[in-house]
Amino acid sequence: MPNDRGEHKDSPLRTAPSVRFTLRQKQNGEDPLEFEDEGLREVYSPFWSDLPHSDIFCCISPDILHQLHKGVFKDHFVKWCSDIVGETTIDDCFRAMSTHPELRHFKKGISSVSQWTGKEHKEMQKVYLGVLAGAVPAKVLTAARGFLDFVYYAQYQSHTIETLHRMQESLDLFHANKDAFVDLSIRDHFNIPKLHSMRHYITSIQSLGSVDGLNSEGPEQLHIDYVKKGYRASNKNDYVPQMAKWLQHQEAIDLRTVYLRWCAELPPHDETDSSDKDVTDEEDD
Template identity: 60%
Template sequence: MAGCPGLRHFKKGISGVSQWTGTEHKEMQKVFLGVLAGAVSWEVYVVARALIDFIYYAQFQSHTSKSLDALENCLKTFHQHKDILIKLGVHEHFNIPKLHAILHYINTIQALGSTDGYDSESPEHLHIEFTKEGYHASNKCDYVEQMALWLQRREAMWIREGYMLWLSENMEDLVRREKIMDRWEWLDEEDEPDVDNDGSAPHHATLTYNIAKRAPFCNVSVEDLATNFGATEFIPALTTFLHEHIPDSPVEPGPHDSFDLFKQCIRAIPEVKANGRKAGVAAVFNTALVVENATDYQQAGGIASLRAAQVRAIFMLPPQFGSYPHPLAYIEWFTPLGQPEARTGMHVVSRSTHHSRRNAIIVPINRLARGYHLMAKCRAQIERTWTSHNVLERAKYFYLNSYIDIDTFSVLKYLAITTHPTKRILLPQSALGTIK
């Protein structure tokens, strides 16, 4: 399983886990469907997919009629095909209280709101803040009275802090409004900002990023970029970037140039070899969804104009090539997103090539929309030479993991339906037509 920020690796497998916690269940379900695809019959897969999709839809913080329809669709699919697990001897019956409880989810959400408002995680977390921390702050004698006094004092400080924050925000808003009014007094009619037909200012999706003030890898040569970072097409990619964005650049990049590289934003870290007793560290080059066309993405949002890529290097453009406002990223493209597989409901991509070499370009890092997780597309027999460190290099096809977190699931599964009705993302019910 390729690595990804926020993904837990079960390095010793899952068979040795004697008692599963809710957190471990959540970690496992992030990769569960990618592991099952091709390893079990599609009749079994559609049951697992329907149930996990239901779990993710049920965790939405807000719902529409379409999301509730998708939730109901998942539930119907599960109950229509769950008998396959009885036929295979996986389970004897489905008289399970939790399976009965999910029958009431839709009506409950319509009556009381989204499920995150009445799950057990909030009171469990409050138990830590209001009970455990208060008890540890006492001297363990007559602790109930001490805990109540401790909570009273903390609440007083919270109220005071909230009041001071409210004051500071009001002052900032007042100063901001005064500056805006001063600016509008000097605007000519031809300088007024563009507005839509309805008179409102246009709203576009924007991307922000955080990066270190100082690059941890300084003066990295082009040769090191190729050998340690895998950026084998760095010079051609940078030449193309300069021709497109800085056409008046005074010099052309060459093999003798050096660059200052970052290792965060999206992780791009070369291998650290073992030194004495200190163990080595494998290279980490994360994958991301990158904006191909900024205009299309700003107007449509969602997955419009997004494409998977692997980030090999993040660097600042040296001053001899000209000035550019953002750090840059050397990326290697995967193939464009097409329609998802009917059975798995996930997009499948592979390495993109250009003239029999990897298709690599350089983009500003504000084009990196989000970090993303790719899972190797396996069959029943998994290639034993694959490891979490080399699978992105050795596997041929990959699933875009829609289940790495709720936000990603909503973008790939739900927003793709609501924002692009003609580009329909198949729900579990749609996969049933392929089952024979």
């Protein structure tokens, strides 16, 4: 049910045949309860209804970048913790963290950063549990540990029964302690779609493979290569044609680079004339 998306419990999954049946009932003038309960709309012939060998509800796969890094972590969890102790305290904790060659030191805190990337979200997650230690109640810290463990297990490139079991334990730990935010008057509910999506990660891994292969973080890089760089190369006035021309030039350069690399890998050219070789062979005969 839409109001139960924040609950840590299993619900029956939707299927294409059942939804089509509900839509036909509504189209025929009936008033099925499932139409309102499932939040359907009067689109009686959805694009997926006649697709063979497919199930639209199996096409919705996890997305670590938007659901976990940017979604639950940055847009929700960080905000909840900042509301508990204040942004100033969080910034002070970030500044007080010890430096390490493999960890980013947020020497100015995080409240002044206006735009975040997936890389920065990951760098925050590496030290965030240490930032919260001693600053938030124990139950909030435990919820943070459960959530962050879940995020790290979700990023595994391969899984075993053991890793999936630990992933489920991490999710259970988070949900067992998330009520701390309600007790502190930070949240009234957890009816958050991106939070609910975490319940489907394990079954998705079992059916589709590791989430690392479904992540949109790779294609997001194309925004930089094909949009942002092209815009910066324009004069910012009527920039779309300029961006298209810039991309054409880049593709031409890339093709030439590939051709030159191919030429460099060719074996050395034999300058011996083939006709002379034929004459020598005849004399030998």
